[in-house]
Amino acid sequence: MFRALNEEIFNEPEQVEEVSLPVTEEDxxxxxxxxxxxxxxxxxxxxxxxxxxxxxxxxxxxxxxxxNILKNKTKRKQWLKLEPAPDFRLDQRYADLQN
Incomplete structure (x- = not known):
């Protein structure tokens, strides 16, 4: 029984590796x-x-x-983009510009 099993294992054709094709001009x-x-x-x-x-x-x-990496970067940039309101004015009384 073991002999038959060993013969089957060694007589099986080896797995064929995936053939890589070079690129054409159209590609x-x-x-x-x-x-x-x-x-x-x-x-x-x-x-x-x-x-x-x-x-x-x-x-x-x-x-x-x-x-895909470029697409994801542009999506993140647009999502995190924050703009101040156009009528926003900083009151100097409340701003600590010294620090």
Missing amino acids: LFILLQKFAGYEIPTKVFSQAVAIAAYDRASAFRYADNYV
């Missing part, structure tokens, strides 16, 4: 469109292209993650 154009509308450093786009040279899916994940 680079799509990658560029993902970054459209955002100010990104050239280093970030260069990094995405370098990743894409080896693995297309990883490059798109990298771009999506970077864009």
Whole structure:
């Protein structure tokens, strides 16, 4: 019984690793469109292209993650933005400007 079990384990084909595909020109154009509308450093786009040279899916994940981070930052900035009322005037009698 153990011998048959061992033979099954060793005779099974090894798991096939996921094949990574290099990027095409169309994919680079799509990658560029993902970054459209955002100010990104050239280093970030260069990094995405370098990743894409080896693995297309990883490059798109990298771009999506970077864009999501930018979206979340802009949401936070708008949420925390506080502006004083336009008719607000500081009365000098109550303000301690010495400290």
